Amino acid sequence: MGDQWSIADLKAWTGSLLGKYRVVAPVSGPNGPVWDEIRSPDDVVWEYGRSSVSPRAWMIPRSESLFSYDVGANSPEIVEPPIEAKPTIMLLLRPCDVAGLRALDCVMRWDYEDEPYEARRKATLFVALGCNAPPSPETCFCESAGLNPKWTDEADVMITRLPDQGGARYRVAVLSDAGRETLAGAPAELSDAKPDGKPIGTVPIDLDAARAWMRGHFDDPSWQKTTEACLGCGTCAFVCPSCHCFDIVDEGDWRRGERVRFWDSCNFDHFTQHASGHNPRPRQWNRWRQRVYHKMLFYPDKFGRLLCTGCGRCVEACPAGMDLIEILQGSAAKAKEGAAK
Amino acid sequence: MSSEAQKQPESWQPRILAFVCRWCTYAGADLAGTSRLKYPPQIRIVKLPCSGRIDPLFLLRGFEMGADAVLVSGCHPGDCHYMTGNYYARRRWVLFRELLDFIGFDMRRIHFSWVSAAEGAKFVDVVKKVTDAAREAGPFPGFAPPADRPPDVIGASRAEGGNGSKSAVPSTGALSADLSSGAVRGVLGYVEGRRAGVLRPAWATDADEVVRLRFTQDAQPSLVTYLVRRLREEPEGTFGILAGPTEAEAIRILKAESQIDPERVKVYEQQGAPSASAGKEPWEIYGVPSPDRPVEERWAFWTAQFARCLRCNACRQGCPLCTCNRCVADKTRPRWIDASPSPAGNWIWNVTRAFHHAGHCVDCGGCTAACPAAIPLGALNLHLLRAAERDFGPRPEGEAGQRSPLVSYRLEDEAPFIL
Numbered sequence: 001m002g003d004q005w006s007i008a009d010l011k012a013w014t015g016s017l018l019g020k021y022r023v024v025a026p027v028s029g030p031n032g033p034v035w036d037e038i039r040s041p042d043d044v045v046w047e048y049g050r051s052s053v054s055p056r057a058w059m060i061p062r063s064e065s066l067f068s069y070d071v072g073a074n075s076p077e078i079v080e081p082p083i084e085a086k087p088t089i090m091l092l093l094r095p096c097d098v099a100g101l102r103a104l105d106c107v108m109r110w111d112y113e114d115e116p117y118e119a120r121r122k123a124t125l126f127v128a129l130g131c132n133a134p135p136s137p138e139t140c141f142c143e144s145a146g147l148n149p150k151w152t153d154e155a156d157v158m159i160t161r162l163p164d165q166g167g168a169r170y171r172v173a174v175l176s177d178a179g180r181e182t183l184a185g186a187p188a189e190l191s192d193a194k195p196d197g198k199p200i201g202t203v204p205i206d207l208d209a210a211r212a213w214m215r216g217h218f219d220d221p222s223w224q225k226t227t228e229a230c231l232g233c234g235t236c237a238f239v240c241p242s243c244h245c246f247d248i249v250d251e252g253d254w255r256r257g258e259r260v261r262f263w264d265s266c267n268f269d270h271f272t273q274h275a276s277g278h279n280p281r282p283r284q285w286n287r288w289r290q291r292v293y294h295k296m297l298f299y300p301d302k303f304g305r306l307l308c309t310g311c312g313r314c315v316e317a318c319p320a321g322m323d324l325i326e327i328l329q330g331s332a333a334k335a336k337e338g339a340a341k
Numbered sequence: 342m343s344s345e346a347q348k349q350p351e352s353w354q355p356r357i358l359a360f361v362c363r364w365c366t367y368a369g370a371d372l373a374g375t376s377r378l379k380y381p382p383q384i385r386i387v388k389l390p391c392s393g394r395i396d397p398l399f400l401l402r403g404f405e406m407g408a409d410a411v412l413v414s415g416c417h418p419g420d421c422h423y424m425t426g427n428y429y430a431r432r433r434w435v436l437f438r439e440l441l442d443f444i445g446f447d448m449r450r451i452h453f454s455w456v457s458a459a460e461g462a463k464f465v466d467v468v469k470k471v472t473d474a475a476r477e478a479g480p481f482p483g484f485a486p487p488a489d490r491p492p493d494v495i496g497a498s499r500a501e502g503g504n505g506s507k508s509a510v511p512s513t514g515a516l517s518a519d520l521s522s523g524a525v526r527g528v529l530g531y532v533e534g535r536r537a538g539v540l541r542p543a544w545a546t547d548a549d550e551v552v553r554l555r556f557t558q559d560a561q562p563s564l565v566t567y568l569v570r571r572l573r574e575e576p577e578g579t580f581g582i583l584a585g586p587t588e589a590e591a592i593r594i595l596k597a598e599s600q601i602d603p604e605r606v607k608v609y610e611q612q613g614a615p616s617a618s619a620g621k622e623p624w625e626i627y628g629v630p631s632p633d634r635p636v637e638e639r640w641a642f643w644t645a646q647f648a649r650c651l652r653c654n655a656c657r658q659g660c661p662l663c664t665c666n667r668c669v670a671d672k673t674r675p676r677w678i679d680a681s682p683s684p685a686g687n688w689i690w691n692v693t694r695a696f697h698h699a700g701h702c703v704d705c706g707g708c709t710a711a712c713p714a715a716i717p718l719g720a721l722n723l724h725l726l727r728a729a730e731r732d733f734g735p736r737p738e739g740e741a742g743q744r745s746p747l748v749s750y751r752l753e754d755e756a757p758f759i760l
Contacts, residue, residue: 321541
């Protein structure tokens, strides 16, 4: 079959990786696929749409110890945990999740070398799988966020699913030298052919218009109305592939304890709480607005890419029915109304 | 747990923490000492003013810091130096034990007693019993799940609720009239968003917005959460809310607890069927282990559930009755509960949250629906609700019935487990 891979080929290749790499892939979880280390290619949910949570916990764990301290009899002792950085392959990442992980890079590798992150990142390869149809037609909007759901250049290996012909068929392309190494003993040939550029029909949003409107309307009174349902639970941030904010606390007592870094969310009221008691974002709608502005304007202004990949998980997961797509579409509509006037 | 205990060498001694009131039990312990009575020396005593001051959180922190068993002791009923402190404590102990037993905590590790200042000999007896039980239970295993690592899951799809396929359009005449006359500044209901059937809470402030309002009893989150927030953010004005039986009950409770000003709330009652949980036990609804299951199974189940907790506090945000201005989970001086997700911190947070609503919950399901880790939190609250009814009788009718069982007592409350 030349450059066409069967599912058996993919499994054989995955099996060949298992000795050398820790392979993290979508496995079945109680509420849809989740990311976990696999022991066999049969653990992988090969036919999957979108994982219920993003894979970013494998780059920024939801909680990690930076060091522990113990005040002994005479002098305090500080112990840094060994940095774990097993060679890892993230298998079957959707292009939106690759974009999310790349967005973490911009922050975590920006002005300071974060040792644990850097070690994990350097040891990790991304193997992506393109989407030929939106996994969630009501909430996927990656094309509006400027991504190509069928292809990403930001992975190390790119897998494309072809139309079925007596079973699933795939094409595998190499995008980096590190990716090429993983394919040394590949069971079938590689191919550079890219899929066609036809859109797959994710939810349309005129994001340029929405962002243009937002730029001049930070203080627009409508923000209060459009974001009033937000509970402040942080679920959107915890399922997001590109959210990266963390908190650091010392847990324990004066005798012994740990400095822990763990996920935070700008939707929590104490996120911006000052020690004085003053909170510059006192209301929930201030916090929600911050989230949208950070994703759509502040971060792009700094790093030249969106902090949103259009994966739609926040829309799906919000317990209060908040809908980022609706808010962005609304902003775009307001931009057009403004232009018409 | 018991098998571990059997592995302990003879020389192993349990660490036991005792929280006692200063007027009776501490004086009783003193008497035991001055009388030269001997008792096992593994106990460490923390003296507090009254058994009513002993928050169950102290006990949990004790276990976190290495205790293998805990004793709580105060004055006999009728003897409280502050008249009624121990009556409140007794209710708290009853419900706290109900909760711990439900989630498979080894009850050999937690003990309660009445010891008066004259009962030095009884104090000795109690300490012996507690020490024997603790030795039998063995070292406290910690709060991590016993088996293999639990799946590192944040299951984003949630329990039922939130979808208004059955949503009704409320009659809008009265609402519009009240809005246009200025009797209310806004009316709270649900609106349907971009996606059909997905409702979200919204305020209507004029007649145009009123016609978009929807209501359904099953929708999440509870509108009451948003009402409380608005009343706190805006010091003046009256606000309306569409309320089914569950919301109306939550509002009555909040009024009785002075959390909302009755003058500033107008309730537009909506039709509602009896709660789906009426007459049912939590394991019938949530599929959690029933109290008939072995204690090890309950412990394994709930520690694995709590291990998934992200400490996002969505359960609190989605609860119509969580109205503390500063939640114990956010307090930092001292930090009562670890902020980061950790087995001990997660366990203590979830137990504390459930216990704070013991018998106080309106069973709206908001916590379960909001939990992104899909932990069946509502089962804990429902169990405590049923337990409070069994132990203290049904909530009295009227205003008094709106007082949580934890902030009331009866002289005849029974607690046969107290030593």
